[in-house]
Amino acid sequence: xxxxxxxxxxxxxxxxxxxxxxxxxxxxxxxxxxxxxxxxxxxxxxxxxxxxxxxxxxxxxxxxxxxxxxxxxxxxxxxxxxxxxxxxxxxxxxxxxxxxxxxxxxxxxxxxxxxxxxxxxxxxxxxxxxxxxxxxxxxxxxxxxxxxxxxxxxxxxxxxxxxxxxxxxxxxxxxxxxxxxxxxxxxxxxxxxxxxxxxxxxxxxxxxxxxxxxxxxxxxxxxxxxxxxxxxxxxxxxxxxxxxxxx
Amino acid sequence: xxxxxxxxxxxxxxxxxxxxxxxxxxxxxxxxxxxxxxxxxxxxxxxxxxxxxxxxxxxxxxxxxxxxxxxxxxxxxxxxxxxxxxxxxxxxxxxxxxxxxxxxxxxxxxxxxxxxxxx
Numbered sequence: 001x002x003x004x005x006x007x008x009x010x011x012x013x014x015x016x017x018x019x020x021x022x023x024x025x026x027x028x029x030x031x032x033x034x035x036x037x038x039x040x041x042x043x044x045x046x047x048x049x050x051x052x053x054x055x056x057x058x059x060x061x062x063x064x065x066x067x068x069x070x071x072x073x074x075x076x077x078x079x080x081x082x083x084x085x086x087x088x089x090x091x092x093x094x095x096x097x098x099x100x101x102x103x104x105x106x107x108x109x110x111x112x113x114x115x116x117x118x119x120x121x122x123x124x125x126x127x128x129x130x131x132x133x134x135x136x137x138x139x140x141x142x143x144x145x146x147x148x149x150x151x152x153x154x155x156x157x158x159x160x161x162x163x164x165x166x167x168x169x170x171x172x173x174x175x176x177x178x179x180x181x182x183x184x185x186x187x188x189x190x191x192x193x194x195x196x197x198x199x200x201x202x203x204x205x206x207x208x209x210x211x212x213x214x215x216x217x218x219x220x221x222x223x224x225x226x227x228x229x230x231x232x233x234x235x236x237x238x239x240x241x242x243x244x245x246x247x
Numbered sequence: 248x249x250x251x252x253x254x255x256x257x258x259x260x261x262x263x264x265x266x267x268x269x270x271x272x273x274x275x276x277x278x279x280x281x282x283x284x285x286x287x288x289x290x291x292x293x294x295x296x297x298x299x300x301x302x303x304x305x306x307x308x309x310x311x312x313x314x315x316x317x318x319x320x321x322x323x324x325x326x327x328x329x330x331x332x333x334x335x336x337x338x339x340x341x342x343x344x345x346x347x348x349x350x351x352x353x354x355x356x357x358x359x360x361x362x363x364x365x366x
Contacts (some may be wrong), residue, residue, distance in 0.1 A: 166282060
């Protein structure tokens with residue numbers, strides 16, 4: 001089987017994330033991906049996957065694979081990327097997350113708007129509940145629940161001084177089923193290992209955590225047979241000739 | 248203040264008793280970022296946090312912390328059972344209180360506990 005080399009970006013916000021710029025609309029994200037040669041995306045809004053379907057649809061038209069996902073915030077304020085193969089389990093996960101979010105309205109004047117859009121980027125509705133806050137789920141619960149739905153969990157920006165597994169919990173909790181971690185583009189994997197020796201043995205990926213188009217970079221290169229979660233798991237494990245590089 | 252005396256403060260529930268109740272508390276530290284705790288807290292300190300993750304115990308044990316007070320904890324059942332179990336195993340004194348971190352620290356200070364960066 002011939003393997004593909006796919007520049008990828010697995011941490012990406014749309015206008016559903018209050019902190020994202022208004023340009024983070026499906027057609028513009030896909031156009032930017034095409035411009036940069038990024039061939040594999042994951043959409044990971046804060047505690048929601050309501051724009052995942054729209055980005056998948058927009059990606060399909062351009063031949064760019066999009067995994068539905070989410071950046072969930074645990075009760076320890078740790079950010080975890082949750083990736084799925086299909087929209088259905090991603091939305092099932094969203095339901096569980098919504099049940100564990102406080103029932104508060106979004107304060108647009110403070111946080112910004114949370115927009116649900118279609119594949120053309122047309123406005124559909126506001127998401128009026130507060131998304132950008134902690135769920136009542138622990139790190140361990142998120143791993144267990146996402147894996148039960150067939151998803152993959154990758155701790156986000158572990159080198160950041162807040163909202164990170166290492167900053168908030170100090171050490172990687174023993175017993176956690178963790179194979180990979182995301183680092184910011186601010187440092188190389190070698191520098192990350194030097195600063196955080198606990199990352200040894202994990203596969204490191206780099207994403208732009210893009211809140212604006214200019215933060216998309218496609219610095220993670222993945223060698224897989226096809227852009228599926230099963231293949232990504234193999235690549236993160238370095239198995240069967242699949243592999244991940246940070247470029 | 249001795250670590251054993253923490254149990255006798257009002258609004259404190261003792262979950263795991265200190266192994267050496269006569270040990271004098273060497274200083275007080277509060278943070279919910281465990282990486283900060285690892286960088287700054289030290290042996291014999293009392294640590295005040297609202298985190299309830301089992302890593303709280305792992306970090307306290309690593310640093311030889313005298314005891315941990317979990318704040319804003321009105322319902323002890325909400326603390327991860329693994330946290331309490333681990334504290335027992337590692338002999339980390341563990342307390343809980345419904346009070347806020349600010350209030351419990353003010354009480355500790357009135358009882359003579361100094362911050363790690365004073366005294």
